[in-house]
Amino acid sequence: MPAAARRLQPPLPNTWGLGYPRCMDAVPKQPPPGGEDLADERQLVARLRVGDGASYEQLVRTYGGRLLAVARRLVRNEEDARDCVQEAFLQAFRNIEKFEQRASLGSWLHRIVVNAALMKLRARARRPEASIEDLLPQFDADGQRIEPEAELAVSLELLERREVREAVRRAIDQLPDGYRNVLLIRDIEGYDTAETAALLGLTPGAVKTRLHRARTALKSLLAPVIRGGKP
Amino acid sequence: MKAEKTVFKKLSALAMRTMPLMVTCQELEGFMVDYLDGTLPRAQRRKFDLHLRLCPDCWRYLEAYQRTISLSQAACRDPDAPVPADVPEELVKAILAAREKDA
CATH class of the missing domain: 1.10.10.10 (Winged helix-like DNA-binding domain superfamily/Winged helix DNA-binding domain)
Structure with missing residues (x-):
């Protein structure tokens, strides 16, 4: 996935005496998901692939908090957020062979939990969409x-x-x-x-x-x- | 003061209608996402910039629009929120138990 915070271009000519919009780049960039060293990450993936029991717990403890934060933002409900994270990890365990290591493990997991959260949102009772x-x-x-x-x-x-x-x-x-x-x-x-x-x-x-x-x-x-x- | 603003607005509208390469405020709306992403083709970007030079309302609008993005990013990355690395112990246990069942 791309850098978590989108960098806004500093696009505007300085006109009208208003200066550049002052907010640009003022928000600290969110660190990309993951954070493990690449070598550690590869080692963890290798252990997951051979079914090393401790590696599952390591994966959950390393990435669980970050994924829970993402799920909370999307589904706005603690119980549903935890369900999404659980579903995301189960999918990750099942599909670890398919992880190609072109992206980081954190990015891969991030995408899985976003998908799980979107599925959860779709499954909720649909209300007619209010007009904006x-x-x-x-x-x-x-x-x-x-x-x-x-x-x-x-x-x-x-x-x-x-x-x-x-x-x-x-x-x-x-x-x-x-x-x-x-x-x-x-x-x-x-x-x-x-x-x-x-x-x-x-x-x-x-x-x-x-x-x-x-x-x-x-x-x-x-x-x-x-x-x-x-x- | 209000009369001056009205005259300015009328002159500005005239410029928007008659100047070549000029886009209206309404047309500008359609460019905004690409403009801020930096993916607007150069010719359209020039039109956008030209419009902003002539239209303080759109300049202020864009400034508030960008401020909105910054506010939403700051609000959703709340420093008071639990440390992202913290994962509740019961969730860890639930996930590992579910994996056992799933295996």
Whole structure:
């Protein structure tokens, strides 16, 4: 999988006296899953392949916490998250022969647990998807924004505040699943468009559209936070 | 002040309509994901940049859009959350027991 945090390009010319968007690259990059030395990892894989009993426990203890964090983000329910992690490890044990070692073991496991979490989400009772049209920008006949965009008046210290982080997570959870899942897999788990499309069974174009709408809707939901610093 | 803004907006709309290579705010929306991914073809990127030079609303919009991404990443990687390496003991046992059964 790609680096977990997508690096935003520093794209903008410095115009309007507003400077560069201040948030870019401000968020610490999440370390890629894994972390074992390659040699250790190869040794662990070799032991798993010959059915060494201790190697199963080592795998679970090494990667279980990280995978549980991923599952919690996606399914929002501790019991379901643990089920996903268990299912992911069982799949990994069964399919260790198929692990090609082109990616790291952590990346391979990450993908398996994301798939397990998505299966769990699909299996849940489906609700009709709520509309997010009201959260999207409106344009006039000339294609110009109807609502002027307010200037940001918030510092990066905001990110340090627990209540702000909770408000952001609540806002993400307000998004309909079809948008929330794309946002989490692209922006949080760090998969690229093609990988996200494969995981979700969508076309790359649909992923981009949903991602943009999800980010835009989230931006509207977070407007009080982004502009005023209050969740 | 409001009148000045209205005049500016009208002039800006005129520029958007009449300038060659210019895209509207609405068209800009369709480029945003690729623009930030750095995958926008050069010609479209030029149009995007040109529009941003002329449109403070879109500049601010993009800034808030990027801030939203940063906030969501920061919120989901909560430093107060349990250390990712921690895996509950009962989960370890459940997984190993399930493996025994599955074997």
